Amino acid sequence: xxxxxxxxxxxxxxxxxxxxxxxxxxxxxxxxxxxxxxxxxxxxxxxxxxxxxxxxxxxxxxxxxxxxxxxxxxxxxxxxxxxxxxxxxxxxxxxxxxxxxxxxxxxxxxxxxxxxxxxxxxxxxxxxxxxxxxxxxxxxxxxxxxxxxxxxxxxxxxxxxxxxxxxxxxxxxxxxxxxxxxxxxxxxxxxxxxxxxxxxxxxxxxxxxxxxxxxxxxxxxxxxxxxxxxxxxxxxxxxxxxxxxxxxxxxxxxxxxxxxxxxxxxxxxxxxxxxxxxxxxxxxxxxxxxxxxxxxxxxxxxxxxxxxxxxxxxxxxxxxxxxxxxxxxxxxxxxxxxxxxxxxxxxxxxxxxxxxxxxxxxxxxxxxxxxxxxxxxxxxxxxxxxxxxxxxxxxxxxxxxxxxxxxxxxxxxxxxxxxxxxxxxxxxxxxxxxxxxxxxxxxxxxxxxxxxxxxxxxxxxxxxxxxxxxxxxxxxxxxxxxxxxxxxxxxxxxxxxxxxxxxxxxxxxxxxxxxxxxxxxxxxxxxxxxxxxxxxxxxxxxxxxxxxxxxxxxxxxxxxxxxxxxxxxxxxxxxxxxxxxxxxxxxxxxxxxxxxxxxxxxxxxxxxxxxxxxxxxxxxxxxxxxxxxxxxxxxxxxxxxxxxxxxxxxxxxxxxxxxxxxxxxxxxxxxxxxxxxxxxxxxxxxxxxxxxxxxxxxxxxxxxxxxxxxxxxxxxxxxxxxxxxxxxxxxxxxx
RNA sequence: GCGAGAGUGGCGUAAUUGGUAGCCGCGCAGGACUUAGGAUCCUGUGCCGCAAGGCGUGGGGGUUCGAGUCCCCCCUCUCGCACCA
Numbered sequence: 001x002x003x004x005x006x007x008x009x010x011x012x013x014x015x016x017x018x019x020x021x022x023x024x025x026x027x028x029x030x031x032x033x034x035x036x037x038x039x040x041x042x043x044x045x046x047x048x049x050x051x052x053x054x055x056x057x058x059x060x061x062x063x064x065x066x067x068x069x070x071x072x073x074x075x076x077x078x079x080x081x082x083x084x085x086x087x088x089x090x091x092x093x094x095x096x097x098x099x100x101x102x103x104x105x106x107x108x109x110x111x112x113x114x115x116x117x118x119x120x121x122x123x124x125x126x127x128x129x130x131x132x133x134x135x136x137x138x139x140x141x142x143x144x145x146x147x148x149x150x151x152x153x154x155x156x157x158x159x160x161x162x163x164x165x166x167x168x169x170x171x172x173x174x175x176x177x178x179x180x181x182x183x184x185x186x187x188x189x190x191x192x193x194x195x196x197x198x199x200x201x202x203x204x205x206x207x208x209x210x211x212x213x214x215x216x217x218x219x220x221x222x223x224x225x226x227x228x229x230x231x232x233x234x235x236x237x238x239x240x241x242x243x244x245x246x247x248x249x250x251x252x253x254x255x256x257x258x259x260x261x262x263x264x265x266x267x268x269x270x271x272x273x274x275x276x277x278x279x280x281x282x283x284x285x286x287x288x289x290x291x292x293x294x295x296x297x298x299x300x301x302x303x304x305x306x307x308x309x310x311x312x313x314x315x316x317x318x319x320x321x322x323x324x325x326x327x328x329x330x331x332x333x334x335x336x337x338x339x340x341x342x343x344x345x346x347x348x349x350x351x352x353x354x355x356x357x358x359x360x361x362x363x364x365x366x367x368x369x370x371x372x373x374x375x376x377x378x379x380x381x382x383x384x385x386x387x388x389x390x391x392x393x394x395x396x397x398x399x400x401x402x403x404x405x406x407x408x409x410x411x412x413x414x415x416x417x418x419x420x421x422x423x424x425x426x427x428x429x430x431x432x433x434x435x436x437x438x439x440x441x442x443x444x445x446x447x448x449x450x451x452x453x454x455x456x457x458x459x460x461x462x463x464x465x466x467x468x469x470x471x472x473x474x475x476x477x478x479x480x481x482x483x484x485x486x487x488x489x490x491x492x493x494x495x496x497x498x499x500x501x502x503x504x505x506x507x508x509x510x511x512x513x514x515x516x517x518x519x520x521x522x523x524x525x526x527x528x529x530x531x532x533x534x535x536x537x538x539x540x541x542x543x544x545x546x547x548x549x550x551x552x553x554x555x556x557x558x559x560x561x562x563x564x565x566x567x568x569x570x571x572x573x574x575x576x577x578x579x580x581x582x583x584x585x586x587x588x589x590x591x592x593x594x595x596x597x598x599x600x601x602x603x604x605x606x607x608x609x610x611x612x613x614x615x616x617x618x619x620x621x622x623x624x625x626x627x628x629x630x631x632x633x634x635x636x637x638x639x640x641x642x643x644x645x646x647x648x649x650x651x652x653x654x655x656x657x658x659x660x661x662x663x664x665x666x667x668x669x670x671x672x673x674x675x676x677x678x679x680x681x682x683x684x685x686x687x688x689x690x691x692x693x694x695x696x697x698x699x700x701x702x703x704x705x706x707x708x709x710x711x712x713x714x715x716x717x718x719x720x721x722x723x724x725x726x727x728x729x730x731x732x733x734x735x
Numbered sequence: 736g737c738g739a740g741a742g743u744g745g746c747g748u749a750a751u752u753g754g755u756a757g758c759c760g761c762g763c764a765g766g767a768c769u770u771a772g773g774a775u776c777c778u779g780u781g782c783c784g785c786a787a788g789g790c791g792u793g794g795g796g797g798u799u800c801g802a803g804u805c806c807c808c809c810c811u812c813u814c815g816c817a818c819c820a
Binding site for chain 1: 777799818
């Protein structure tokens with residue numbers, strides 16, 4: 001998709017045209033009166049409006065933060081856009097930079113985003129992906145008092161307290177998050193991240209040079225290599241803290257395996273029971289005592305690896321808690337520490353706030369104006385949209401500032417509050433923000449006074465069936481849910497979940513291999529439509545495998561679908577109206593109606609098509625001529641798959657309105673019912689034959705019929721000990 | 736490493752959810768119609784065996800009258816996440 005040098009305006013317009021042409025060529029049913037384009041000011045006006053709504057509600061904020069920086073695309077990437085340390089777009093190794101960015105407070109909604117999943121009709125794999133992404137951890141925050149270290153004046157608590165010049169020293173505490181508070185007696189040292197705010201304070205003069213060197217090295221490293229490289233490195237800060245449980249002194253270390261962005265940026269290391277801490281302790285010669293054993297006698301320190309059993313373990317070397325199981329100890333120890341003011345239960349999430357800033361040209365400008373007197377001022381709603389100016393020179397440079405800053409006429413504005421000279425925000429918003437609310441805009445696309453009309457929205461939304469790729473499992477779907485929840489809280493939506501049902505389609509591979517441009521095996525729809533027709537192409541895509549799993553696109557196999565459509569075509573053209581339809585064929589027809597009607601909502605398109613193929617085989621068996629009433633409902637059934645052919649054939653059958661206005665064929669259970677059934681006969685569980693019996697026949701009659709069959713009877717060597725009969729299905733004689 | 740999903744004929748797949756394994760399609764084989772056919776139409780097609788029959792759903796155990804389906808162990812593949820305390 002990426003075409004270097006091409007102006008994004010042109011690129012976007014071309015792609016929309018190309019996509020539209022393909023959709024129309026394939027007969028995709030879409031309401032073209034409601035087309036939306038995120039790059040259209042009529043659309044992004046409301047994306048900007050959404051930003052302002054978040055800003056007003058305190059859910060949009062600006063913060064300095066380390067970001068993933070792609071040196072080739074010269075832009076910031078979300079963590080989600082970094083794949084194995086490389087830029088998702090161009091594959092370049094990503095670096096770390098510090099920039100001021102706009103964030104949306106999605107973590108405020110982490111709990112709801114997680115809890116609501118339980119009541120959504122989504123594929124389990126997608127829900128699991130979201131749960132893992134949100135990454136809830138229940139544990140405790142524990143405070144460790146640092147030995148001989150006090151914080152003095154200058155802090156807000158002292159100056160605001162009116163203590164008339166008296167300076168009250170407060171002990172420095174290091175707070176850590178742990179999911180294993182039960183192991184606190186085994187915590188032998190603390191580790192802080194290199195970026196930890198207390199790092200300077202903690203570092204003693206003797207250790208300063210070494211610590212500074214370590215911090216500098218860590219700062220140079222990009223975020224990704226740091227996480228990929230799992231060799232433990234670290235440096236002693238010189239400080240000691242007090243273990244609130246054991247009272248023992250613990251050295252405070254600094255290491256880059258502790259991440260500032262998770263928890264408190266500091267950990268209590270329990271080397272006996274955590275693999276990473278174990279590795280670190282071994283490297284730096286620190287002790288690895290045991291506090292959890294297989295039983296009460298299992299007290300010797302682990303030597304080969306950390307003992308991480310966390311369910312059936314029993315506490316040892318842990319004072320009054322010895323003998324408790326791990327889950328019991330978790331509660332008891334947190335309660336005990338809480339009483340003494342050094343711990344509290346805490347829930348932590350892996351999810352980070354959503355960085356929506358992009359230092360790029362092509363995107364909706366973030367509607368903020370910076371004024372030296374007033375600070376950041378939101379653009380008044382009446383001034384929306386903030387239109388992206390046409391720029392010939394749109395490429396980002398190495399400054400980390402959006403190309404928009406180079407357009408002085410656009411960039412310099414007066415402050416909406418005080419009227420003095422001010423500057424526009426030059427970041428544009430993430431494309432995921434555009435796509436996180438398009439389903440709200442779509443039904444109201446023609447409204448220019450509101451983002452979405454309440455009455456229209458009430459009628460059409462939430463989306464009752466959403467089908468997409470699993471690549472959206474965590475990004476698009478999570479952001480959309482978040483946006484919807486906020487709009488709900490703002491009183492603008494009656495629902496808080498946008499997609500009642502979600503299913504992910506599978507991946508289609510080609511001749512056994514993944515399709516890729518480099519391999520040159522992508523399917524170009526034009527060629528197939530040209531050669532086989534749009535209907536055969538569409539129907540084949542539905543037929544080649546289970547929809548939710550994908551399948552293997554084989555050029556040779558498409559001929560089978562084409563043959564089916566040809567046979568359908570011939571059947572309609574040859575159909576007679578003389579006489580009556582055949583009862584057996586009508587039975588098969590109604591069985592087919594039932595099957596297709598059930599399969600479509602279940603996304604079992606491949607079996608629905610197989611059922612219609614079977615029916616056509618029955619229709620034409622032994623070169624018989626089909627009756628018009630036998631084929632007419634079939635044309636309705638096939639219409640969603642092969643709309644062009646169905647529309648033509650519907651006309652051939654004498655209708656003057658569209659087949660899509662004709663409704664769905666009615667299923668008649670009586671016509672579908674079989675009067676006789678084939679029952680499998682087993683002897684000792686092995687199938688030995690079948691018997692034809694009237695439907696719903698009772699066991700004695702079926703047994704009699706089975707014994708009358710010599711091929712079956714010969715296996716019944718003694719008198720039956722037991723006979724199992726499953727009505728209309730199976731008879732098993734145990735001898 | 737953690738999480739999710741999947742292993743069925745030569746191939747893509749199906750199986751009323753514990754009840755005849757292989758529907759439908761590709762391919763292949765034989766035949767018909769043909770000057771001809773990369774068209775169309777019939778017939779056959781899991782493997783071994785002349786047959787009777789036996790064997791078969793990644794491998795090994797188990798539950799059951801009966802297992803592709805349920806339980807335990809193992810192997811392989813695909814896709815996410817990955818120093819998350």
